[in-house]
Amino acid sequence: MQLPDSQLAWPISYAAICEIARSEGLRLTAYRCQAGVWTIGRGHTAGVRPGDRLDSAAAADQLLLHDLTILCRQLEALLTRPASANELGAMLSLAYNIGLAGFARSTVLRQHNAGNRQAAARAFGLWNRVGGIESAGLTARRAREKALYLEPEEQEAPAMPQAVDPESRLHRSPLAQSGVVTLLSGAATAAASIAEPLQRATGDTGVQPGLLLAILLLLVGAVVLWQRLQQRREGWA
Numbered sequence: 001m002q003l004p005d006s007q008l009a010w011p012i013s014y015a016a017i018c019e020i021a022r023s024e025g026l027r028l029t030a031y032r033c034q035a036g037v038w039t040i041g042r043g044h045t046a047g048v049r050p051g052d053r054l055d056s057a058a059a060a061d062q063l064l065l066h067d068l069t070i071l072c073r074q075l076e077a078l079l080t081r082p083a084s085a086n087e088l089g090a091m092l093s094l095a096y097n098i099g100l101a102g103f104a105r106s107t108v109l110r111q112h113n114a115g116n117r118q119a120a121a122r123a124f125g126l127w128n129r130v131g132g133i134e135s136a137g138l139t140a141r142r143a144r145e146k147a148l149y150l151e152p153e154e155q156e157a158p159a160m161p162q163a164v165d166p167e168s169r170l171h172r173s174p175l176a177q178s179g180v181v182t183l184l185s186g187a188a189t190a191a192a193s194i195a196e197p198l199q200r201a202t203g204d205t206g207v208q209p210g211l212l213l214a215i216l217l218l219l220v221g222a223v224v225l226w227q228r229l230q231q232r233r234e235g236w237a
Contacts, residue, residue, distance in 0.1 A: 004042070005061050011072040011073075012092050016085075019148060020093045026041065026042055029054075030051060038050065043097070079112070086150075090145045090149035093145050094108060098127055118150075120149065121146045127142060
């Protein structure tokens with residue numbers, strides 16, 4: 001994909017410009033989009049007629065710059081809550097695709113202005129149909145716009161700790177600890193239920209029932225421990 005000129009005075013972040021360019025593509029000859037609208041360059045539609053041509057990608061960049069500069073001012077006038085660079089870029093990408101009138105009545109705008117950031121992000125996915133039929137291309141574009149909207153600004157990213165604890169010991173594992181508790185509870189229940197039958201069954205053999213019960217519990221514990229070791233080898237906590 002040929003990226004737009006990064007040196008132009010884009011009204012939004014260059015990352016958002018690249019997203020719009022990726023979604024719109026680059027066509028130097030006028031074409032009809034999926035919705036039947038004559039389009040040229042990187043999604044430019046105003047005044048486009050069949051047979052129109054652009055001389056270069058640079059000409060397409062200038063059209064995109066012109067369109068986005070105007071649209072960005074109009075979009076910002078609709079905002080009652082500040083938007084980060086990524087939020088603004090994502091919303092401008094949506095508005096460039098669906099038109100300012102569509103964006104003005106969108107749930108994305110309403111929820112953004114209400115401060116419901118997660119709801120606004122989810123609402124991008126509501127704009128993915130053409131003629132009542134879901135478009136795979138629009139669904140993918142909306143997902144990328146949502147991700148951009150939610151992406152924190154570089155200065156907002158939490159500091160990443162450079163000293164990280166080593167792998168936890170097996171005895172500190174929540175799974176292992178819960179397994180031990182379950183095992184002990186089950187052992188106590190089993191001991192209470194089989195003590196009397198075991199006493200009758202072994203009464204004539206001279207074998208101590210407590211010894212048999214201990215052996216049984218050791219075998220069960222060994223199986224549980226082996227399974228837990230296998231889980232640890234597979235990366236479970």
